[in-house]
Amino acid sequence: MRKIIFRGKQIGTGTWIHGYLFRIWERAYILWGTCNDIPCKIEVEPETVCQCTGLRDKNGREIYEADIFVMDDPEIKHTVEWNDTGFMGKQQGTYGSYVGLSHWKDKIVVIGNIHDN
Structure with a gap:
């Protein structure tokens, strides 16, 4: 559990x-x-309350709801959000562009969160 x-x-x-x-x-x-x-x-x-996703980024840092992360392109930032299917990364500045955290966790690098950055 x-x-x-x-x-x-x-x-x-x-x-x-x-x-x-x-x-x-x-x-x-x-x-x-x-x-x-x-x-x-x-x-x-x-x-500021955020739930942990249960996943870690490629550097071993826990990933929380409202975290901001990058993957291959450091210019493209994503925000961790909850939707009907679970925690997803929504690309900032776009409408409806999501990535699955579980699938991409080995490429994710958390760089901050929406409350501090």
Whole structure:
């Protein structure tokens, strides 16, 4: 069974926190461990929460939703999005041009994400 991991930017510091997602009302928290059997959570900016795809790029970096990546041509950038068939890479600046992440993962290089770049 694969782990479903998320990341989000900590409110106030902008530090990326990785772990399990917990939402209550409009707030989002990342649970990252336990302290004395009590879950440790950090509040994150809800609009920055992204799910891990379960894949790694050719350099071993985890690929998350909202990541920006390149393949063979460094001028052509793609953004990781979720659609009805799963996580896909949508070419920036075009309409409807998608690539399958699983098929191309050995050529993908993550260069940033939409929240930082």
